Amino acid sequence: MLYLASASPRRSDLLKLAGFYFQVDPAQIDEHMEQEDPACLVQNLALKKARAVAARHPNDIVLAADTTVALDNQILGKPISSTQAEQMLRMLSNRIHQVYTGYCILKQNRLELGVCRTSVEFYPLSDSDIQHYISTGEPFDKAGGYGIQGLGALLVRKIDGDFYNVVGLPIAPVSRLLHSFDSE
Numbered sequence: 001m002l003y004l005a006s007a008s009p010r011r012s013d014l015l016k017l018a019g020f021y022f023q024v025d026p027a028q029i030d031e032h033m034e035q036e037d038p039a040c041l042v043q044n045l046a047l048k049k050a051r052a053v054a055a056r057h058p059n060d061i062v063l064a065a066d067t068t069v070a071l072d073n074q075i076l077g078k079p080i081s082s083t084q085a086e087q088m089l090r091m092l093s094n095r096i097h098q099v100y101t102g103y104c105i106l107k108q109n110r111l112e113l114g115v116c117r118t119s120v121e122f123y124p125l126s127d128s129d130i131q132h133y134i135s136t137g138e139p140f141d142k143a144g145g146y147g148i149q150g151l152g153a154l155l156v157r158k159i160d161g162d163f164y165n166v167v168g169l170p171i172a173p174v175s176r177l178l179h180s181f182d183s184e
């Protein structure tokens with residue numbers, strides 16, 4: 001059995017799209033970690049989540065992931081207020097930032113870790129663009145305060161890298177690794 005150690009509906013949708021049958025069992029961990037490098041942060045959080053869920057399902061495959069947004073190596077998490085969402089969107093306006101997703105697949109003694117990085121460039125955002133987007137409620141459960149798979153797509157000028165990484169799971173490399181676990 002495959003367990004997804006995440007409550008993210010976007011990750012679930014991507015796994016379904018790839019044809020996987022799985023159960024959702026979110027990891028209940030403290031996600032606060034003192035880590036300056038965004039790639040290390042997401043990889044370590046994915047590992048921590050996978051280990052927590054694997055302890056409940058020791059004979060099964062566990063997939064965990066963590067995504068963050070970084071601008072000039074400053075990590076932008078999920079905004080907790082309209083003010084914080086506005087600050088993040090202003091920072092991202094007319095700039096290129098990076099989205100990192102760390103992933104971990106764990107089954108008994110086998111562990112596979114990976115990190116995917118995608119560069120995203122925003123259009124210049126006016127005050128009304130930002131206020132309108134915040135009024136949709138979309139920014140509040142997403143790293144960096146936007147979701148590229150929703151109305152946040154209207155903020156994005158271009159991306160360089162894996163689109164699905166920005167959604168929250170680089171499904172192609174993860175899918176290939178999951179299939180390698182199935183064949184064991």
